[in-house]
Amino acid sequence: MALTPEQIAEIEAQRANSAQTLRAVSPGMEGRLYTAHPVLDHGLIRVIDYMGDDEAICQAARVSYGKGTKAVSDDRGLIRYLMRHWHSTPFEMCEVKFHVKLPVFVARQWIRHRTANVNEYSARYSILDREFYIPSADQLAAQSKQNNQGRGEVLQGEEAARVLDLLREDAMRSYDHYEDMLTPDTDTGKLGLARELARMNLPANIYTQWYWKIDLHNLFHFLRLRADPHAQYEIRVYAETMCDIVKDWVPSAYEAFEDYRLGGVNLSGKAVEVLKRRLAGEDVTQETSGMSKGEWREFAGVWG
Amino acid sequence: MALTPEQIAEIEAQRANSAQTLRAVSPGMEGRLYTAHPVLDHGLIRVIDYMGDDEAICQAARVSYGKGTKAVSDDRGLIRYLMRHWHSTPFEMCEVKFHVKLPVFVARQWIRHRTANVNEYSARYSILDREFYIPSADQLAAQSKQNNQGRGEVLQGEEAARVLDLLREDAMRSYDHYEDMLTPDTDTGKLGLARELARMNLPANIYTQWYWKIDLHNLFHFLRLRADPHAQYEIRVYAETMCDIVKDWVPSAYEAFEDYRLGGVNLSGKAVEVLKRRLAGEDVTQETSGMSKGEWREFAGVWG
Amino acid sequence: MALTPEQIAEIEAQRANSAQTLRAVSPGMEGRLYTAHPVLDHGLIRVIDYMGDDEAICQAARVSYGKGTKAVSDDRGLIRYLMRHWHSTPFEMCEVKFHVKLPVFVARQWIRHRTANVNEYSARYSILDREFYIPSADQLAAQSKQNNQGRGEVLQGEEAARVLDLLREDAMRSYDHYEDMLTPDTDTGKLGLARELARMNLPANIYTQWYWKIDLHNLFHFLRLRADPHAQYEIRVYAETMCDIVKDWVPSAYEAFEDYRLGGVNLSGKAVEVLKRRLAGEDVTQETSGMSKGEWREFAGVWG
Amino acid sequence: MALTPEQIAEIEAQRANSAQTLRAVSPGMEGRLYTAHPVLDHGLIRVIDYMGDDEAICQAARVSYGKGTKAVSDDRGLIRYLMRHWHSTPFEMCEVKFHVKLPVFVARQWIRHRTANVNEYSARYSILDREFYIPSADQLAAQSKQNNQGRGEVLQGEEAARVLDLLREDAMRSYDHYEDMLTPDTDTGKLGLARELARMNLPANIYTQWYWKIDLHNLFHFLRLRADPHAQYEIRVYAETMCDIVKDWVPSAYEAFEDYRLGGVNLSGKAVEVLKRRLAGEDVTQETSGMSKGEWREFAGVWG
Known part of the structure; x- marks a missing residue:
């Protein structure tokens, strides 16, 4: 990623321009704002704006008039409870806006997530730069x-x-x-x-750019799919960079996401039965599991 | 609207708690934050958070690295152009979160707008207050x-x-x-x-409460329908309060919205023909207009 | 549920009116069309229309020109694969439209699922009937x-x-x-x-009515949450009736849904570790699990 | 567009395979099903499935139990009323599924409409054909x-x-x-x-393919933007082909769409004032209109 001197100056100007606000402020995210995080050979991710923090998730869940007197530990517990029970609406109350530079073939995969707002640089209106992704x-x-x-x-x-x-x-x-x-x-x-x-x-390896805005719940959904080891490397590195950023933004929500989604496992009814039989001491094989070969291979990949 | 002393204290605590941010700040909206704007006999609207300002709309439209050197007058012209040509994505780049207290029959109408995030106070989980709307x-x-x-x-x-x-x-x-x-x-x-x-x-006249978050484009769509004279009075007063707030938040975008949407008129192909004939001096009646009686009545309501 | 003689006649007229079509036809769903399935004391669910069948899911997944020569068993395997790997878009290619009569407090919960099309009977325009839900x-x-x-x-x-x-x-x-x-x-x-x-x-116990249209993927999401034992009884009975209907409509997709979603279990990263330690013979307690008490209670509810 | 003999055989097999249904049937759309409508040099549009017809729009608007006894002329009037007053939900009650073959640069523009379901042929999974759009x-x-x-x-x-x-x-x-x-x-x-x-x-001129499913309201929105003379020719020809198809499917709804949307004009508050002054005999110029030069040019383009 090579920024032009003008772009560097614009970013520095934005980072130098601080103001007072009454809104919720996330210190971790303030440290990230505007800075270009490099991804691939010419790509980048920049945080342009954000709304809310861990506390805002809890306030929304409680539909409260103020910050209340709840301790941080209570908030962390509430956030874990909400994540575990798929109460998604409080997470939708946080929002983030990114500037992303990415190869077109990655953009084509990315845009399939429809629950976001997108403003892409228009090659109908403007001339694209000579920048291509080479692995x-x-x-x-x-x-x-x-x-x-x-x-x-x-x-x-x-x-x-x-x-x-x-x-x-x-x-x-x-x-x-x-x-x-x-x-x-x-x-x-x-x-x-x-x-x-x-x-x-x-x-399709030419770079494009867009502003991409999404709420935290839908961002987590995107990250679960795209930070997964089965996702294509070229989109996964963007997802991983965003994971790092989100961790700084909403530490408790990210911790819960990591435990329940990223590091979690979905078991089918059949798989639950097999594990219960194993826990009871039975030696279950694919033949006696009721699973297909493909399914068993995936199951054994996690549970041996 | 009667706030409890605890609620007043919580609101005052939030308004007293200022911090530094690198994000876009809208001075008009900072003046609105957290304050309870009364609506109907016991209802209210509070701004809980916002993202973006007029400038942010333009930056998104340009997919730019910084604020650029554009004058405010250029931004105003660009915003009018975007609104006139139904370029909705830059307006989606601003977001606002409200706390609303409203009668259930109003909430039922309101929720039909699906492009928003909602977290409602749960009467499954909690006991509602004894507060009813009486006209x-x-x-x-x-x-x-x-x-x-x-x-x-x-x-x-x-x-x-x-x-x-x-x-x-x-x-x-x-x-x-x-x-x-x-x-x-x-x-x-x-x-x-x-x-x-x-x-x-x-x-259905008991009051409920929710946190409601929406992007500016979809908020404008909501306001166009609900601030309209044909909307039911009890929801229109909420829409009008929000119009006042949005005017303070994004003055240029609101001005364009007022001109092109709120104060604008949609003409059918038939209506265009009738107006052209009138401009050419012809005296057109319902019978010669090609419109049905109902349509003509509505047309004459605007054009005489 | 007491239908008027006029309503019964209208339903019978619709069921008597068969025509030729080139579209995919689901025999199980044809048997359900228009008939009023009673729910609660005065509620009902009627299938008004549907689009697609099991085969249509596979054709969409293959973006194919025709039905191909695939056997039903291949289709069933593909559907299980798609469900297991959260490939949701092929399931979105089926659509269903219901006529539902339900108490207002159930409708208020139901409408929180935003990914559906709704047309509700308007109490602004018409007079509601004297019908109330009494448990x-x-x-x-x-x-x-x-x-x-x-x-x-x-x-x-x-x-x-x-x-x-x-x-x-x-x-x-x-x-x-x-x-x-x-x-x-x-x-x-x-x-x-x-x-x-x-x-x-x-x-809120008065009955309302609406037409509700949704794609199969989002319907499965609704059913997973609302046919769950923790859902409120009064909405769960609607979800269970829809489960029966969907089973007749797309038997393979429903079977996969039942195994991977309804009967499935989500494990957190912590829970995966505990199960692995148990499988290795260790006796894990709440204290040594790393889980909170609430989480452990839920975990033990499934795994003992 | 050159279909392979296998593709032609598959399409013919689908068109030969008629069955009985109790659902609403649109004769115009049955005539379109599966057939490949050529677009550009190698592209095509095929209707794969549809749900509903003009009558279904009215039934949804009335939340009715049956077809009722309304005449076709009443339905036409109701549809025009719904379209004129932006009552969009009844139009959402119809759905259509297309198979589209289109150049990637057209697909990239098309996908920005997010309110549709898409299943694209995967170049991650399969090898693309040697087919390119050459103007x-x-x-x-x-x-x-x-x-x-x-x-x-x-x-x-x-x-x-x-x-x-x-x-x-x-x-x-x-x-x-x-x-x-x-x-x-x-x-x-x-x-x-x-x-x-x-x-x-x-x-970006290589051809891709997808299944694309959308409701009628959102399709009209797509067509209004993409069948517009300002849309890029390469996407406009797809939109025009779909316009022809929709006209056969829901003739009354299409007629209303054509009059109120495609052939309609949006006037700003300023433009309304100018027209009223002109109707009153005043000679208004750009200078006295309150419009910018660009706005006046567009206004004069319609009104002289």
Whole structure:
């Protein structure tokens, strides 16, 4: 990620500009505001604004007139109770707004989460920058043989070099032609293709940007799916950066999320039965479990 | 609206508790925070939190790194352009959280707007207060003869007195019985009915409370429908109070909303044709307009 | 539930009116269409329309041009896989529309699920019928002593009789006064209160009606919460009736839902550790579990 | 659009497979089901399923038990009333499911409408086909000089030829390299890049496919924005095809949509004042109108 001097100056100006407010303030989040957190080779995440903190979750749950006299330990307990019992509305009472720079193929996956507000940089209106995601050597993985939508071992030597060359060359050539098509020439009378058309030549690893705003409940849902080890690496690193940020913002809510969602496990009715039989000393196999092979493999992956 | 001394103290404590923030601050909204704005006889609206200001709308529209060097007048023009062309996503980038106390029959209408986050005081979990909406004399209106869902002239004399007596007496008696059913008695062994059942005896003019959070675009949509003269008076007064608050929060956005939505008019294709014919000097009647009688009546209501 | 002869005739007319279609047809659901399934004392659920079947879920998951040559057993396996891995979008491709008659206090809980389309009978526009929910004797429960939002033992004898009398009498009196306030009298010049005002006198056990349309994924979410033993009885019976209907509509999807959601268990990270220690032979207590007392009580409720 | 013989056979099999249903049937829509309507060079729209018809809109608005005895003309009048007064919930009671094949850059614009259900063909899981959108000669437009997000005159001669060559060659080369990176080679030990990575090399004019399901109210909102002359041509042709389909499905609702939305005009409060002054004989100019120059230009575009 290389910010221009102008962008750095704009970020510093925002961080220098403090004011008084009567609203709930999260000290951890104030430390994060505006700063560009690098992700992938040219991507970033910046917190632009936030609403609420751990206490605000509890106030909403109690529909209270003020902060009350509850201790922090009570709030932590209440938050764990709300998370455990899927009371989602108090978590919806916090909101966060990010500025994200990300490759288009990641953006396409990301946007499938519909419960957020999005304002994307428009390639119909503006010209995109010459910035493309090129995987680092350790992320250049082969197709998985077990999992149709996963990665296997890392490419090596010549094959790796060739892939990187192709990605780089195709990106550069496509961008050259994009620029070429766009640019009018008064000498020759060349007009310059409409931006809304020229953009179709750009590959999916070009970077785009958006403002993305979401409430805490729906953010947790996004993070549970995208910070999961089965999520594609290129979106997972964004989710992990957001996890770090949320931990600073609402420490108690994040702790509960980590315990009940990220680190939690969903058991089917069949799986509950198998575990109960095991706890009673029975030796259960896939054949006697009632599960399919695929299901048993996933179950055994957690429970042995 | 009668706040308890404890509630007043809690509100004052919140207004006394100022802190530094790097976020966008709206001076007009800081002046509104936490204060209870009275609505109807016992209702209220309080701003609990907000995110963003006029400038934040423009920053989101530009997906920018900083505040830029744009003048306020540029921002105002951009906001008007966005509103005029139904570019809704930048307005979604502002958010507000209200604490509202309102009669249940108003809450039932209000909740039909689904694009908001709600946390309501639970009558399953807690006991409601003895507070009921009783219309003031000038709002005690007869059924409209023209409009199936509207009001006509105001009731007078004995009829008005009788209606007010019935509403008051039924409310008090229902609440007495609610309390009676709920209260256990160790002497007699009386158990006390479950709160989730006892609540069914309470009429729709009892007050409830909720935290309600919504983005600015969807709030404008709510206000356009509910601050409209055809909306029921009892919800319109809440909408009007919110209009005053939003005007202080995002003055440019509110001005654009007022011009293009609240004070605007939607013309059908037929209505456009009629106006063009009139501008060309033709005398158009309902018969020659192609409109139905009902449509023509509404059209003539605006254009004569 | 007492339908009028007109309503019965209308339902029979709809069930008699068969036509040809090229769309996916679910035989189980055709058997349910239009028929009034009774719920509570005066409530009902009717299926008005549906879209899709088990096969349609699989076609959407495959984004296919046709039905393909997949066997039913393949479809069942795919549906289980999608459910297990929280791939929700294929389930969103089925839709169902219900006509529901339900007490207002149940409707207020129900409407908190926002991901549905609702069209409610308007008491602003029309006059409601004199129909109120009065609990049956076995549902007249005392407040739970352990659970703030639950029921304890059933009321008996005099207390039960008194509660039923109060509910019945207050409902009838409120309705008498509602009618009285509404009714104009040309002899005396009495005007009749506006319907939008008179309705405020009606208690929360009066019945309302709505058309409610939702996709299968969001319906499953609703059913998981509302068919749960902790849900209030008066909404749970509606959820259970819908479960029976959905089972007839999409048998494979319902089976997967029953195994992975209804009969499933969510384990926190802490709970996973405790179970692993138990499976390894350790005797874990609340003190050594890292769980709070409340959490341990819930854990022990499932696992002993 | 070139369908494979297998796809044609699948579509014909679906159209040959008629069954009885008790549900509302729209004859116009039955004629559309499954058939591939071509859009652009390789795109298509197919109706996969639908729920409801004009009558169903009215039944929902009336929350009725049956079809009632209302005449079609009454239904048409009610539908126009509902549309005119922004009563959106009855229109939400109809639903439609499309299969759409479209270029990725169109899909990216389309997906910004969040109130729909989407299931997209996964390039993480599967290999995309070698199909790219190449504009026809009459759509190869230059950047507009007035409108930052619009098109100007059509490119001619050599420039046009060069642009088409670049688009075609870059598409083919990118796809060659995509295939090359993907393909393992057991002889050389070449592994084959993961599909979730290789896809990043593909440009935005490659075709993707999805199932897209939406209710009628939200579809009308989509069509109003995307069938508008200011929408980009490549998405507008999809919207226009859907307009034709919806007209066959719900003729009365479409007629009302056409009159009040597509052919309608929104006037600001300022514009209402100007028109009233003009009707009163005054000669209003931009200077005396209170409008900005841009606003006046748009106003004069409609009203002269």
